[in-house]
Amino acid sequence: MKILLINGSPKGERSNTLKLSNAFIDGIRENYDESTYSSPLIVERIDVKTLNIMPCLGCFACWKNTPGKCCIKDDMQNVLEKILWADLVIWSFPLYYFSLPGKLKTLIDRQLPLNLPFMDRDPEGGGHPSRYDMAGKKTVLISTCGFYTAKGNYDSVIAQFDRMCGKGYQSIFCAQGELFRVDELKKRTDEYLDLVKVAGREFLSGGISKSTLNKLEEPLYPKDVFERMADTSWGVDEKGEKMDETLIFTKQMANLYNPSSYTGKDIVLEMDYTDVNRRYFILLTKSGSKVLEDFDGNVTTTVHTPYSVWLDIATNKIDGPTALFKRMYTVDGDFSLMMNWDKFFDGNTAVDKSDANFDNTPYGDSNLSDNFSTKTAKTIGNVFENNALDEKTSNTTSAKNNAKKTNMLCLLLGWMIFWIAPSIDLKWGSFLSVFTCCLIPLLFSNYKLIFYDKLSLALVGALSVSLLLGAPIIYIMPLSYFIFGIIWTVSAFFKIPLTAHYSLNNYGGDKALLNPLFVRTNRILTIAWGVLYLLTPIWSYFIMLSSASSFLGLINSALPIFMGIFTVWFQKWYPSKFAKG
Ligand SMILES: Cc1cc2nc3c(=O)[nH]c(=O)nc-3n(C[C@H](O)[C@H](O)[C@H](O)COP(=O)(O)O)c2cc1C
Known part of the structure; x- marks a missing residue:
């Protein structure tokens, strides 16, 4: 298959559209099977910008004097040969004034030698038949435009190509x-x-599917976010004066604020760019965001960061959580903003620009926009949600598993029944314990049972049966705590410590596991749980020798409750303490 890619962007190699066209060809290449087409895939690209193509003279010499040959001697002859050579012509161009860039239009005009002069008896109004057999040749148009939506923008392009190529192109x-x-x-x-x-890929196997075409029509960003980003991507304020880079950056971030995340309290986020000695304040209020150069009131959260680190994060050289973990920046004040960064800066909701509080700020409301990416803001901020890795995670985890969450009760419930029931009534308590182990997979069928849940069910079942078979409870009970403690302690030395499997539910799912601070927080917690349960057999043994033996289970079952409360507190406290540096 021979593909001719006509790059009609005056930007040549730097064309936005060319990126799409290259991706399209990559898709073809991926699925291309030489044996099916009994020829290799050959791709040739012509950059219209570099060609010497004169405008058509309108002399019709190519029809009457030298049929099929143009009288102008320039690069066009070569282009016509390439068009005739190709099985597929991809027209790649930016939209200029709702039409084609001028030089590309010139190239199209100069295709006249490919046509015969006669009138096509086309019921829709005319055209000229092709001089050559074009049957089997295919055409694809790939174009980018600058506005929010392509709808309506391409009407004249579509009308032109419909007439030029018939309706068969994509x-x-x-x-x-x-x-x-x-x-x-x-x-x-x-x-x-x-x-x-x-x-x-789909084009190669017969045509681009309707669903892919529909998805391709979806805008990259919501209208207001895009327009704000686009407006300030020029880096100048409303007077047309150039803005400081760090200010643009800060405004870019503010731009993505989602007012629906407002918690009832105004937030002031101070951005301290330590390497360039600049600081700005982002006000987050019920109705929108605003960047201030000076602020006298109370600051909610301050992020001390070299600007270079922000840039590295923004360009994906490092992700925000890892940068924090490596102490490349520190955070003072209320850490909950960092924990909920995604909610504050999701870039999905329009900013209400009418907030009266903003009247006296150095930059007017018309300048609330930035060319900042949602992803950038997200990756920079959320210490517990590594969005840069979304894709990776979603690729590696089945959709079904993603839908199901883990539940720590799957792990704890069996142990708790075992620790309470047999101490009260050995036989029926042990039966209840075995029964619970059988019931848990059914009771929690909406949750994902992980290795530690299954291991616990097996162990609790085995310990309960051993009691039924007459093993002395005075040894079995302490042994159970010891085993429980061992599981936790050992898991702390694995890549993913035990608590992380459960607490990830509150921190964005599996992707939290890629966040080093999240994993470290959970490793500490897991060790704490492990040590507690390694010590539990000691007092359990002595309680069992005392008159309070039947309360042993109740006493020890209170522990997970306290540890649970401690876990919730520690998960917030530790990252905040760490971030303060
Ligand atoms: C002279 C000129 C005219 C443009 N006209 C339009 C237009 O009518 N509609 C639109 O949505 N974008 C318009 N744009 C924006 C381009 O289509 C957009 O920047 C495109 O992505 C550039 O693609 P390229 O990098 O492949 O050249 C225009 C840009 C320029 C420079």
């Missing part, structure tokens, strides 16, 4: 095209490029 029109050049937005734009790749 097209990908992508709005918000300038975002493809923004490194910080790579995650989102790469998602789109992956989709274009899918389109390429």
